Amino acid sequence: MSVSNDGNSSPRSQLASRCFEDLLDSIIVDVASECHRIARLGLDRNLEEEEEELRLSVQARVADPSSSSEANSKNVVDIFGQTHPAIADEIFECMNCGRPIVAGRFAPHLEKCMGKGRKARKVTRSSTIARTRHSRGSPVSVYAPYSNATNSNRAPNGTTGGSGEEYADYTYGVP
Amino acid sequence: MSSFSAPSAGGRRNLYVPQPCPHLADYRSNAHGLAKPFRSLQPCLRVRPLGRPEIRRDPHEIPRCGPCSAADGGGGGMGPRLYACLACAAVCCPAHAPAHAEECRPGHEIAVDVDRAELFCCACGDQVYDREFDKAVVLAQIAAAAANASASCSLPESLRKRRRVDYRPWTPDPREWATMRRESSPLLLLDASDPFSTGAANTSTSSPPPSPGLRGLNNLGNTCFMNSVLQALLHTPPLRNYFLSDRHNRFECQQKGRRKKDGSGDSTGGHRWNPSGGSPVCLACDLDAIYSAVFSGDRTPYSPAKFLYRWWQYASKLASYEQQDAHEFFISMLDGIHENVEQDQHKPQSQGNGDCCIAHRVFSGVLRSDVTCTICGFTSTTYDPCLDISLDLDSNQNYMNVPTTKSHACNGANDFILSSQICGVSTLMGCLERFTRPERLDSDQKFFCQHCKVRQESLKQMSIRKLPLVTCFHIKRFAHSSIKKMSRKVDRYLQFPFSLDMAPYLSSSVLRSRFGNRIFAFDGDDSDAAIELASEFELFAVITHSGTIEAGHYVTYLRLSSQWYKCDDAWITHVSENIVRDSQAYMLFYVQKTLYYKASEDVSAS
Numbered sequence: 047m048s049v050s051n052d053g054n055s056s057p058r059s060q061l062a063s064r065c066f067e068d069l070l071d072s073i074i075v076d077v078a079s080e081c082h083r084i085a086r087l088g089l090d091r092n093l094e095e096e097e098e099e100l101r102l103s104v105q106a107r108v109a110d111p112s113s114s115s116e117a118n119s120k121n122v123v124d125i126f127g128q129t130h131p132a133i134a135d136e137i138f139e140c141m142n143c144g145r146p147i148v149a150g151r152f153a154p155h156l157e158k159c160m161g162k163g164r165k166a167r168k169v170t171r172s173s174t175i176a177r178t179r180h181s182r183g184s185p186v187s188v189y190a191p192y193s194n195a196t197n198s199n200r201a202p203n204g205t206t207g208g209s210g211e212e213y214a215d216y217t218y219g220v221p
Numbered sequence: 222m223s224s225f226s227a228p229s230a231g232g233r234r235n236l237y238v239p240q241p242c243p244h245l246a247d248y249r250s251n252a253h254g255l256a257k258p259f260r261s262l263q264p265c266l267r268v269r270p271l272g273r274p275e276i277r278r279d280p281h282e283i284p285r286c287g288p289c290s291a292a293d294g295g296g297g298g299m300g301p302r303l304y305a306c307l308a309c310a311a312v313c314c315p316a317h318a319p320a321h322a323e324e325c326r327p328g329h330e331i332a333v334d335v336d337r338a339e340l341f342c343c344a345c346g347d348q349v350y351d352r353e354f355d356k357a358v359v360l361a362q363i364a365a366a367a368a369n370a371s372a373s374c375s376l377p378e379s380l381r382k383r384r385r386v387d388y389r390p391w392t393p394d395p396r397e398w399a400t401m402r403r404e405s406s407p408l409l410l411l412d413a414s415d416p417f418s419t420g421a422a423n424t425s426t427s428s429p430p431p432s433p434g435l436r437g438l439n440n441l442g443n444t445c446f447m448n449s450v451l452q453a454l455l456h457t458p459p460l461r462n463y464f465l466s467d468r469h470n471r472f473e474c475q476q477k478g479r480r481k482k483d484g485s486g487d488s489t490g491g492h493r494w495n496p497s498g499g500s501p502v503c504l505a506c507d508l509d510a511i512y513s514a515v516f517s518g519d520r521t522p523y524s525p526a527k528f529l530y531r532w533w534q535y536a537s538k539l540a541s542y543e544q545q546d547a548h549e550f551f552i553s554m555l556d557g558i559h560e561n562v563e564q565d566q567h568k569p570q571s572q573g574n575g576d577c578c579i580a581h582r583v584f585s586g587v588l589r590s591d592v593t594c595t596i597c598g599f600t601s602t603t604y605d606p607c608l609d610i611s612l613d614l615d616s617n618q619n620y621m622n623v624p625t626t627k628s629h630a631c632n633g634a635n636d637f638i639l640s641s642q643i644c645g646v647s648t649l650m651g652c653l654e655r656f657t658r659p660e661r662l663d664s665d666q667k668f669f670c671q672h673c674k675v676r677q678e679s680l681k682q683m684s685i686r687k688l689p690l691v692t693c694f695h696i697k698r699f700a701h702s703s704i705k706k707m708s709r710k711v712d713r714y715l716q717f718p719f720s721l722d723m724a725p726y727l728s729s730s731v732l733r734s735r736f737g738n739r740i741f742a743f744d745g746d747d748s749d750a751a752i753e754l755a756s757e758f759e760l761f762a763v764i765t766h767s768g769t770i771e772a773g774h775y776v777t778y779l780r781l782s783s784q785w786y787k788c789d790d791a792w793i794t795h796v797s798e799n800i801v802r803d804s805q806a807y808m809l810f811y812v813q814k815t816l817y818y819k820a821s822e823d824v825s826a827s
Contacts (some may be wrong), residue, residue, distance in 0.1 A: 083348070083738050086350060092722050095722075107714070107803050109803075124437065126793070135524075160533060177558070
């Protein structure tokens with residue numbers, strides 16, 4: 047950065063270097079002056095607290111470098127001394143169709159039940175009949191799960207309640 | 222959280238005016254009885270575009286150091302720093318300034334940096350600060366800006382400050398006591414007889430019994446995005462207090478809703494699985510139901526099935542069985558609460574002061590955006606309400622990648638932000654600093670300057686005009702590319718503090734810094750003491766995301782009375798602070814440490 051005085055540098059390049067140095071010095075003084083003001087007026091009072099927080103975080107990362115806390119959290123006992131199955135097994139009634147649903151499968155059921163989501167298909171009577179005939183191998187009474195207008199609380203014949211159909215349809219991955 | 226704690230002693234961010242050195246004090250008292258000691262300087266105070274002040278006797282003057290010029294035969298003497306003596310206007314470089322003060326003393330010690338308008342004491346050899354001088358500089362800067370007709374738009378009416386009032390604790394009168402005894406039941410306090418509070422395998426005997434309101438939430442099928450946000454909201458202090466104080470009674474609300482639907486001729490409410498008739502959808506009611514369930518004392522995990530159903534009815538576009546974005550759900554939920562309450566009470570739409578509904582009262586803040594023309598300095602200011610602050614995670618390329626085991630080498634560095642940069646760690650404060658930094662807009666985004674009447678290159682700077690009670694930071698970890706039709710997740714670790722001072726990111730601080738951090742009470746400022754009280758925040762919830770975009774999992778860490786808990790769907794466990802600090806934060810929830818009260822505009826307003 048210093049001006050070289052050997053014979054190779056022309057007066058022009060020396061001037062250019064001088065110019066650059068002056069500009070650089072000026073910028074450095076700008077920053078120094080601003081920082082001096084900030085420090086003297088107490089605008090950086092929180093520096094110690096901030097550094098303490100950073101130090102604590104670094105310490106925490108060193109103490110627990112792997113995120114092993116994330117793994118196997120489903121096998122532990124919670125603070126109330128309880129254990130829970132991977133898929134929540136509480137059973138309640140769907141507020142859309144009234145059928146009893148297992149908690150852990152409620153969302154996929156509700157999606158079809160409400161006719162929402164990409165995977166929900168508009169189901170007509172004929173396609174329902176065709177589907178159930180294939181899977182059950184016996185004629186069943188017409189059961190249209192998507193019509194909300196009527197109280198469709200009837201379970202198809204020959205199946206064990208509404209939840210049976212739900213298990214058969216369940217293809218989504220478990221979280 | 223102690224809502225009403227006394228402010229910490231020893232102010233933090235308020236501007237501290239240091240005692241003048243004896244030479245400055247002398248100069249001030251010897252100003253020949255003039256009211257303004259720096260009066261002679263005022264006509265020489267010139268302001269360049271973008272507000273940089275300088276001292277020039279005439280606009281084209283080129284100051285030179287007298288002694289240097291004499292030595293160089295009238296040539297050089299320009300240097301990076303030149304000081305003009307306040308007493309005789311002699312200009313010297315730092316090398317010659319002390320000699321000038323010595324030779325001409327007394328009275329020639331104080332000089333001014335001609336290029337920066339900063340006072341310098343040649344006898345002490347240090348930059349010194351004076352309120353009167355700073356005021357003169359700021360007034361000159363403001364006058365220069367006004368000459369450019371900068372349109373700082375006046376604050377919207379709703380941000381007009383309201384008088385602050387003292388906190389008066391409430392004590393019930395006899396009738397209210399009777400009502401409370403009759404109508405309420407105490408929250409179950411856990412003791413040794415409660416089978417759920419003892420015998421938990423992984424709790425030490427010294428840890429306190431779990432707080433009421435801690436209850437697992439069953440995963441209904443990829444609904445951890447919902448569970449994680451619900452856990453954070455259930456323990457957001459102002460929101461929790463609102464619902465537990467029965468401020469939104471779901472039975473009353475539903476009754477009112479049903480009465481409104483009278484005579485519409487449809488099948489009456491009560492037909493459970495007929496959503497279009499009957500009870501109106503009110504997300505606040507459903508949230509109220511969750512509060513009741515979670516604080517009931519029952520510790521078996523709760524299934525927020527009805528809430529999911531109601532939310533899908535409200536946000537039909539988001540209703541699908543696939544992993545959703547927790548942040549999207551959070552915003553959707555707050556909007557849902559707002560809409561229902563707003564329709565109900567016919568309150569005005571203005572979200573600025575957050576009086577419309579509890580969601581806004583808790584989370585709503587105001588952001589200020591300044592766009593400045595780089596040519597003439599004209600600034601256009603706009604205010605926008607916000608429910609949270611979304612921050613970009615810096616890219617890896619900005620920092621040297623030093624492994625964290627070498628961090629001890631960085632601790633010696635004075636500048637906290639600098640040391641973390643060198644160590645390659647992203648920090649929340651770094652993100653906020655970048656958020657409020659002046660940013661040069663691209664040349665293809667030229668801003669139409671009303672003063673120049675032409676599109677010019679401009680600077681944009683964001684700041685926080687009003688802090689919400691609870692600040693939610695959303696870390697943008699999911700980068701969606703509309704071109705590639707792909708999304709990717711940024712796994713980079715983000716350091717975040719447990720205690721956060723938001724003062725540097727406030728509009729008042731940013732504005733002050735734009736004017737060179739001068740000692741001056743800027744317009745619209747609360748007193749500094751008030752600002753420092755209102756800008757200290759404490760972390761109480763962290764929502765983390767692990768895994769990939771397609772197959773990921775949300776978990777919430779909650780702090781309840783100095784103990785951190787991990788809420789992983791149905792599983793609530795103790796965790797140490799270290800685990801929380803080490804986690805990959807996606808959403809961070811900070812609450813104001815100290816609450817203060819504003820005089821209510823409306824006597825009946827709750």
